[in-house]
Amino acid sequence: MPISNYWDDVSSGASASDPKIYVVQTTARIIQRCILLATDPGDLVLDPTCGSGTTAFVAEQWGRRWITIDTSRVALALARARIMGARYPWYLLADSREGQVKEGEVTRVVPADTPTYCRIRQGFVYRRVPRIGLKSIANNAEIDTIWESYQVKLEPLRQAINAALGTDWQEWEIPRELTDAQAKTPVRPERVEGLPFSASVEEQKDGASTGSARTVEGLHAAWWQQRIARQREIDASIAAKADTEYLYDQPYEDKSRVRVAGPFTVESLSPHRVPAMDVDDSLFDELEAAEGRRQAGAAAESVDFTAMVLDNLKRSGVQQAHKADRLVFSSLKPWPGRFICAEGAVRQASEGDSDTLSDSPTRRAAILIGPEYGTVARADLTAAAREAMEAGFDLLIAASFNFDAHASEFDRMGALTVLQARINPDLHMPDLANTGAGNLFTVFGEPDIQVHDEGDGCISIEVAGIDMYKGGEIVASDADDIAVWFIDTDYNYESFFVRHAYFPGANDPYKALKTTLKAEIDADAWESLKRTRSRPFPKPKDGRVAVKVINHLGDEVMKVVGV
Numbered sequence: 001m002p003i004s005n006y007w008d009d010v011s012s013g014a015s016a017s018d019p020k021i022y023v024v025q026t027t028a029r030i031i032q033r034c035i036l037l038a039t040d041p042g043d044l045v046l047d048p049t050c051g052s053g054t055t056a057f058v059a060e061q062w063g064r065r066w067i068t069i070d071t072s073r074v075a076l077a078l079a080r081a082r083i084m085g086a087r088y089p090w091y092l093l094a095d096s097r098e099g100q101v102k103e104g105e106v107t108r109v110v111p112a113d114t115p116t117y118c119r120i121r122q123g124f125v126y127r128r129v130p131r132i133g134l135k136s137i138a139n140n141a142e143i144d145t146i147w148e149s150y151q152v153k154l155e156p157l158r159q160a161i162n163a164a165l166g167t168d169w170q171e172w173e174i175p176r177e178l179t180d181a182q183a184k185t186p187v188r189p190e191r192v193e194g195l196p197f198s199a200s201v202e203e204q205k206d207g208a209s210t211g212s213a214r215t216v217e218g219l220h221a222a223w224w225q226q227r228i229a230r231q232r233e234i235d236a237s238i239a240a241k242a243d244t245e246y247l248y249d250q251p252y253e254d255k256s257r258v259r260v261a262g263p264f265t266v267e268s269l270s271p272h273r274v275p276a277m278d279v280d281d282s283l284f285d286e287l288e289a290a291e292g293r294r295q296a297g298a299a300a301e302s303v304d305f306t307a308m309v310l311d312n313l314k315r316s317g318v319q320q321a322h323k324a325d326r327l328v329f330s331s332l333k334p335w336p337g338r339f340i341c342a343e344g345a346v347r348q349a350s351e352g353d354s355d356t357l358s359d360s361p362t363r364r365a366a367i368l369i370g371p372e373y374g375t376v377a378r379a380d381l382t383a384a385a386r387e388a389m390e391a392g393f394d395l396l397i398a399a400s401f402n403f404d405a406h407a408s409e410f411d412r413m414g415a416l417t418v419l420q421a422r423i424n425p426d427l428h429m430p431d432l433a434n435t436g437a438g439n440l441f442t443v444f445g446e447p448d449i450q451v452h453d454e455g456d457g458c459i460s461i462e463v464a465g466i467d468m469y470k471g472g473e474i475v476a477s478d479a480d481d482i483a484v485w486f487i488d489t490d491y492n493y494e495s496f497f498v499r500h501a502y503f504p505g506a507n508d509p510y511k512a513l514k515t516t517l518k519a520e521i522d523a524d525a526w527e528s529l530k531r532t533r534s535r536p537f538p539k540p541k542d543g544r545v546a547v548k549v550i551n552h553l554g555d556e557v558m559k560v561v562g563v
């Protein structure tokens with residue numbers, strides 16, 4: 001069958017209101033159509049592969065709740081900024097006083113005055129159109145009544161015209177225009193007498209100049225006037241009796257109101273889960289995987305996870321927190337350790353000089369591969385670092401999807417530098433990973449945090465920047481690298497609850513919002529969101545504060561501080 005529902009009107013690319021921020025971004029209009037087709041306000045929309053967050057953005061606009069998921073932190077970072085940075089239209093809620101008034105105005109009835117609760121479930125007030133079908137015309141008895149009421153006026157006029165002109169015009173034969181001779185043909189007064197409309201025709205004709213009921217011209221004009229009036233009344237009756245159709249994509253909008261995203265949370269795979277312990281306190285699950293014994297699955301085609309990671313590590317190197325810095329391998333070969341599975345010769349490369357690595361020294365790196373499904377704990381790092389030191393390595397590179405929160409503070413053991421390289425989940429998608437284009441292994445340093453005593457039992461937290469690993473050295477970078485940082489001012493070791501949020505980074509994703517909201521916002525409050533030193537807050541009774549810092553690449557690191 002030919003495809004007949006091809007949506008060729010929605011594919012227009014990025015626009016000013018829908019700028020392209022992600023390489024595989026979907027056009028908002030497509031998602032909007034799907035959401036409007038399939039859901040009502042208040043429904044829950046799930047997009048398990050959200051990318052730049054188009055679904056969440058459209059759902060937020062149309063009053064749908066949403067949950068959205070991605071494996072890529074870059075995607076989540078983009079989605080978060082997009083949803084938060086947008087300004088949304090305010091649609092009139094059916095369940096509100098102004099909605100009742102609008103509904104009354106649209107349907108020409110007295111507005112309802114039942115109590116309103118602003119429940120979005122009740123929908124918006126929509127524009128609507130009559131839906132006229134043959135059935136609604138055939139079943140409309142009022143049309144006959146209207147017809148009859150006009151017939152008594154039209155029929156004598158027709159007869160008078162025919163009598164004057166000596167014609168036998170049926171209703172459908174009466175021409176729209178008369179010839180001059182026909183128009184000027186006089187009508188005998190007794191034919192006009194008693195016709196109820198002659199006076200009104202004369203008035204309309206603006207004096208005697210263009211004729212009157214005493215010529216055919218006047219009768220003809222009167223006939224057409226009645227004929228058109230009859231049609232209008234029939235049309236109005238059809239429209240009034242027909243069903244109406246709501247235009248669900250055209251709610252009435254209150255342009256004087258501003259709306260921003262409602263509150264939402266971003267949950268990332270828990271970096272602080274409790275590791276599985278064996279009887280002798282070893283981490284059986286994790287160690288098994290750390291040693292590379294764990295396989296991707298029982299399927300015949302399953303690849304050796306460790307081999308795949310090493311292969312990609314060799315090809316793409318390790319991206320450090322600055323976009324320009326990268327560690328590259330000149331060799332990488334298996335190493336028969338208990339924790340360490342490979343040894344590599346590694347050098348620091350900066351953007352643009354990948355061909356001229358000559359002056360950066362080559363260092364001997366030990367490689368620890370974390371579990372395919374799980375987290376590297378501090379104990380794993382310590383054990384691997386000890387092994388690396390004993391074997392005289394300069395550097396330990398631990399590559400894992402996730403690190404325990406407490407592992408993040410572990411960056412060296414004696415002279416040995418420990419680098420925690422997060423594996424981008426894209427590595428689970430072989431097609432993507434094989435291009436070698438993405439930042440598959442990223443090192444993101446530790447936040448440099450200070451706690452200030454603000455008196456009265458209050459403290460504040462300051463993030464001075466992120467300590468980053470550059471050529472094996474720890475270098476402090478400033479707050480411009482921080483896209484966003486959060487504080488859980490009373491961390492319970494289980495879930496990170498964002499109680500403070502700050503956006504100090506160099507590129508301000510909320511600039512556009514700030515511009516559109518400039519009349520509405522409190523400039524001082526806005527400015528306070530850009531800080532690197534938090535507002536004071538009471539010291540938590542359990543003495544634990546957690547700080548989560550996210551950079552522009554979407555990498556996040558969390559640090560727990562005792563206060």
Ligand SMILES: C[S@@+](CC[C@H](N)C(=O)[O-])C[C@H]1O[C@@H](n2cnc3c(N)ncnc32)[C@H](O)[C@@H]1O
Nearest residue numbers: 024025026049050051052053054070071072075
């Ligand atoms: C085509 S993009 C989605 C684009 C999105 N509709 C938008 O407008 O930006 C597909 C997304 O799925 C994500 N993805 C791939 N495999 C995934 C998985 N197993 N679970 C969750 N997300 C995944 C990718 O990271 C990518 O961002």
